[in-house]
Amino acid sequence: MNTRENPTNDPSLESWVESARGHGDFPIQNLPFGVFTRRTDGELACVGVAIGDSALDLSACWEAGLFAGTPVEHVNVFARDSLNDFVEAGPEAWSAVRGRVSELLRTDTSTLRDDAAVRDTALVEQGKIAMQLPMRIGDYTDFYASAYHATNVGKMFRPDGEPLLPNYKHLPVGYHGRASSIVVSGEEVRRPMGQTKADDAAPTFGPCRLLDYELEMGFFIGVENSLGARVSVEAAKKHIFGMVIVNDWSARDIQKWEYVPLGPFNAKNFATSVSPWVVTLEALAPFQVKHTTRGADDPPLLEYLKGADEDAYDIQLEVGIASAQMRTVGTAPHIVSRGSFRDMFWTITQMAAHHTSTGCNLRVGDLLASGTVSGPEESARGCLLELTWRGTNPITLPTREERKFLADGDELVMRGWCERAGATRIGFGECRGIVTPAE
């Protein structure tokens, strides 16, 4: 079966959960997975699915016997503080569980709809839960897959040379990131201290002065490859569980001084935020589109990177900033950029294939991120470095505050969603984070 035509994605489906029937992020065609705790008491975390303005506690559903007949019927893999055990159960289990949840939430299925006791336990308003990091992440890798972003950075930092380095169009450049400091949307991000150096001065240690965000998409590995085994572009999708929005917070002044010759280190290791709901590739299938960013003049692909012609995803992305002052007066986040993930030069399948081309093992829960998502338009630049062109062209907020880089108290709000004619709009929710002062 073509996953694009998966019955769980059928636009004619409707849920008896009323809030899922509008144009929000979480209709019955989405059903992303996350981990939450109820805010009330010291309750344990559980795995859930977002539906409209609510979340469905899959552990409670399991206890009620609603997953009988699925691959997870024998162990409650939802009574966990991460998705890992569920994801370890494999692609058939993901699909079967999502199918069962779709069935349970459909207008015409009474099982859960009419069982007040189970329903009132399992269905909880999102406003009453606290989302957790969805996966226990072993390794985190960050790519640099937008040629628009890489070109802009190249123009700024190497004005006299070719903006793209010679390797850029031959392989998806990436580097190992820091897994320990990945936090879920909503957690505050402290401005880091660090060593920086002004051009004609000695290095100093102090609060980062050029704090930036980077809008990225991330994908979680769902099926591991053993050490020494390569994953082809064609097979890669079967290894990917789903996607989230990623904010790769970046200290530009720390990065500038430290990054030669081994790449970014302290400039990126203080925090990375991810959105809490993992949207499965199954739900995203209707939004897969032709991968069109590689042009006729670009160098030919080596064989191991071919086969991704249909592997782009049209995910609309936007970034908003709300300063402390804006939040005080109740002004909505000011949208500073809008773009699409389809504009990336490299696909997620090429990233996974390249990463494993040496035999490197990707494990369940590993996070791979795309690098800054920037598009061809100036309005589609995914970080302040590009948007303000290193601070030379500041942004003005509705409060008339100017921003070259982030100020303490600024809240970043990233949103992502997919829509097209003939399919139901689905979304990722938000990836938020407020910058708190250095300490």
Added chain:
Amino acid sequence: MNTRENPTNDPSLESWVESARGHGDFPIQNLPFGVFTRRTDGELACVGVAIGDSALDLSACWEAGLFAGTPVEHVNVFARDSLNDFVEAGPEAWSAVRGRVSELLRTDTSTLRDDAAVRDTALVEQGKIAMQLPMRIGDYTDFYASAYHATNVGKMFRPDGEPLLPNYKHLPVGYHGRASSIVVSGEEVRRPMGQTKADDAAPTFGPCRLLDYELEMGFFIGVENSLGARVSVEAAKKHIFGMVIVNDWSARDIQKWEYVPLGPFNAKNFATSVSPWVVTLEALAPFQVKHTTRGADDPPLLEYLKGADEDAYDIQLEVGIASAQMRTVGTAPHIVSRGSFRDMFWTITQMAAHHTSTGCNLRVGDLLASGTVSGPEESARGCLLELTWRGTNPITLPTREERKFLADGDELVMRGWCERAGATRIGFGECRGIVTPAE
């Protein structure tokens, strides 16, 4: 109490385990921790301590009540497949357990010596066990802390510029490495495939042709710092559990093409080997020496990197290579370099302090490695890149085979030990790995 004078390090101590009384790596003054399984059946892994040619199964000792009165008396943290739970118990537990093991193994303690039943279960010849990766590693960080190594690399790759980049003496340069592919000594290492590019040709994909090793020392984090909390140089030692030898296998041809601008990625992610026995900082304390590599002409240290004047460790290191042909005829590994960890420009406490200076959290089990350990002498160069000066000066093995870089079938054998007058010699054992052909 000064840890240098810890009673467990007293040179007058002797063990009733006869093989621990020679000049080997594992006298009673060492007592490094590791994880092993017996080779016989499907037995579960356990935590053990090396003593002479044997290993002491701490789980069996715990079951026999031998850890009563220590901080771990209530939970058998040794019935595990990693050291993590034991290490999580904290520095007092590490010290108390090592103290109890020292007591149990002393000539004059009869408890274990004369209890044949427990002793025969718990004490097992190292030849009859299979060592496992000692820790469950969350994040792996690799530094570049030898100025001799960095200078040599700079001379080779930037012959017209200053060999050391401007930041080198101001901060310990490092990068995030790949945790998933860290393997224990003895595991085979497959030559990676990868994308490389000769100077005047298009890129190609195929087996790495310039495979190298890097001799490094690694240290495991034993006490975490929470996200946002910095660890000072002075406090850093309290966060470190112990050290191992690390072989940072490197594909030089992959690295050369991929590494700009984000650093090494696929060139290093296919394997990293570590020695199996973690030598505690407590055991290493007698070999702490003055940190003398920073000269009067070097730039002043920023405050957050000061305080490491006594934090060097005089660990003797040597690297041997045994080709397949040498092993066939029974020739011992050919020693290609000898050096000391005391020659590093940055100390392990400076590395930890710099790493956390942004508030980055280090978790229990995280591995930080030093980067290639090279010394001032040509004979103390810690990788083939330097030893053969990019292949221009090949090494000749006793079999008259030449090596510019590693050949399939080559076995790398790294050894490390400490000795000085007035202290008992202790060692790390070996970090071994055989290169198998690309597939």
